Every structure is written in structure tokens, then in C-alpha cells.
Amino acid sequence: MEKIHSLIGSDFDALVDDLSALLKIRSVLDESHMTDEHPFGPGVTAALEKFLAIASRLGFRTKNIDNMAGYAEAGEGPLFGVLAHLDVVPEGKAGMWKFPPFGAVVSDGKLYGRGTNDDKGPAMSALYALKALRDSGTALNRRFRVIVGLDEESGFRCIERYKKTEEIPEEGFSPDANFPVVNGEKGSLSFALSKRISASGIKSIKSLPEVIAINGGTRLNVVPDEARILFRGASAGHLEKVFLPDASVRNEGAGVQVVVNGAAAHAMEPWKGDNAIYKFLARLDELDFGPPALHAELFKLRGLFNGETDGKSLGVACRDDISGPLSCNLAVISFDGENLAVKCDIRYPVKADGKFVLDGIARAADSIGWTPEVLKSKTPLYVAPDSNLVRTLLDAYEAVTGERGEPFSIGGGTYCRAMPNSVSFGGVFPGEEENAHQANEYIALDSLRRMTHIYAEALARFNRNAGQQ
């Protein structure tokens, strides 16, 4: 092991140089330049070519899989996978960055740039960890493959492509989340409910204001921070009385627009946000409006969710000791004058049964005369903490950091979902600031170094494991 760790020390400058070259390529999905040759756009292809060129210069076997994924490999024997990705999210507003987002600038011990943390830094770290293991003279009893996908940020098409023709690793890890080990991911289920609203009855109640349109929330995985309701025939003064201070009210054309404000949060932790749709629904009692069917259906809908983030009124609330409670995010609402529709995102505990959740939702919707449509569903992911995979990773982490750490579960969304028998292992350390997808994304050089020692330690242990069998 000593040899391995000293090689990482002497290779560290080269690691940073190679990573910097990779960071300078703007590998953002480019839908306007997608071709057969560049399925995710030319920037993404360029990053793969750079990675494969580095890997082959370092002496690895490499393969480019249709510019959608690729890998670097060393050793002989059963396949062990490290699953990383080279695509990045856009830099966002350039004015927010201290240094150019694709400049790979080092300042104050930190390397800045889009992808430093997510996920080019950890990808390159894993590659150099494998190099150190190989160069130490240790016989490799396994084939270690660093697989890089090119579409992790927008849909996993890369890894689906990989699975079609390439060998699936027996087990592995993904350096694309947190240390020490993320061994569980909640199941997820998103669904839509919609209802045609009859306009009849409105003429008979002349004095009633009418709702023309409702629009709240945009994405399933975000707690809605805004809901807009457009009224006709309503007085702004009355609406202010009902909605202030949680909304702004202003005359707009022939109507009055109410914008209810909430606070966004990730759908895996909806309790951290303030749902603007819930805040609108909470005002229904103080507010009568037409069409009468709309008011009535909104009332029923409110009864299903009841302002809750745990799905209690939906009849699906549950929790387990591993991953905590089910979460429920009423994410989107819309009414266009004819159709009232909502979308909801549920994350259920790893030990819960997806069918229980689905049946519960169908039953609840049926009780108000609505029918749910499932939009997306993913079963939970869980690798037992006493499995060889998790124990070996924790051992490696402990050997380098001196701390044992506990594996933990999260609400969902990690890359290791794409591969069987894999868990997330790094690269963000406990207590470190989460800066992926944000302006001024960086990786501390000390963390990059420590992460490389940990990855090498882990690969060496899996190599020994295989040698003993």
C-alpha cells in the first residue's frame, strides 16, 4: 500500500494537469448540434476523446462507445466498475463566477470550474487511483474499468447505451455523490391527476369572480415557489385581503393576477420548502369563485394533500429506519379554462413497497372521482451495510481518513442506480460545502488528493478480495 500511496503523491501534479485539460472543454449537452456522430453535441464528444487520450497515454485499454460512453480498463479477471460522468450542467450566469467557469483556475488551494466536483474531478481521481495500483507492481486479479457516461445530467441515455453492448460489472461504485457511502436511495413515483372542468352553472351566479387560469410550479423535482391565479370580475382589494402578505396582487388586462409566493426546495426534502400551491389551496375557504366545478374540485384535491409533505391524507405515509419518511411534493398545478391538472412527486422509503404506494394513490384519487396517471417510477435501491461491497468501501475510507463513517440513504437521483450492485462512494466529504451545479464550483486540491488515496485503497482491497477467492 505504501508504494501505491507514494505513487499518488508523485503523480498528483499530472492528475491536476489532466483534469484541467478536461475542465477546459465545455461538455454541456447541446441539443441544437446533436448528430449521429455527436449524440450529445460536439463539446461532450470532445471531453470523451480527451479522457480516452489521457487514459491511453497512461497505458490503459480504452473504448469509445458511439460517443455516448467510454471506458479505461486494466487487469484480468472478473469485472469491477467505477461509474463516473464527463458531461456537466451549463455554467449559468457567467457574472456569478469569480473565475472563468471553463478556465480551470487554481486559487487558494482550490481548483475552480464547472465539473471539478461533478464529476470530472472524481472521474480523473479514480483513473489515477487505478494507475497507482497498477504501477505499484501488484498483480491485478480483476479487470478494473473506469466507465464514463456522457449524459448523466440529462437522462442516463449514456449508460443505457453502454448496457446494450458492453459487459456489466459484477459490482462497483460511483464517485458522484458523497463519502463515506450512499447505500440506499428511496423509490420514486410521480403521477398526474387531471379533470375536465365544466363551465356550466357560472351564468347563474353572476356576482361570483371567475378563475381564468392557474399556473404553479414547473418541475416535478422542485417544491413550487410560485402559483399564479388569474381572476376575472374580482376586486383587487378583496383578493389582497385574502392573500396578503403571501402574494402580490395586480390588475392585468381585464383581470386581476394573484402571484402566491413560496420557497423552492428539492423534492426529496419538500419539508425544507414552502409550497406555493398549498398556500393557494389553503385560501379556498375564504374565497368563492367560478366556475363552481373548479372550486369544488380544488376543494377535493386539497383534501388529498392537505398541505402535507408526508402523504398522510393520500393514505401512503410510511417510514423506515434506514431512509426515513416518505416524501410528497405537489409540484405542478395548471388550469387553462377547461382542464385542471396537478403533478406530484413521491419518494418512498427503501423498505416500502412501491405497489402499496401506487395502490394508495389510486384509491385516494378514486375517492374524489379522479384517475391518476403514472409519469415515472423507480424502485428503491439498497445495498446492505454488512455486504462485502459496503464494508470494503468503509474500510478503505477509514484506512485513509481514520474515521469509520456510517453508510446512509438519500431521497434519490444518484448515478449508481444505473448499475446493479453499486453504491455511491464520494467525492464530497462530510462537512464539505455542496457546490455541484452552482456558480464557483470547485474542488479543494487536498480533497482531490485524499479522494485519490481512498479510491486506490478501495481498488486495492477489491483486488485482494478477488485474489483470495
Ligand SMILES: [Zn+2]
Ligand atoms: Zn454527477
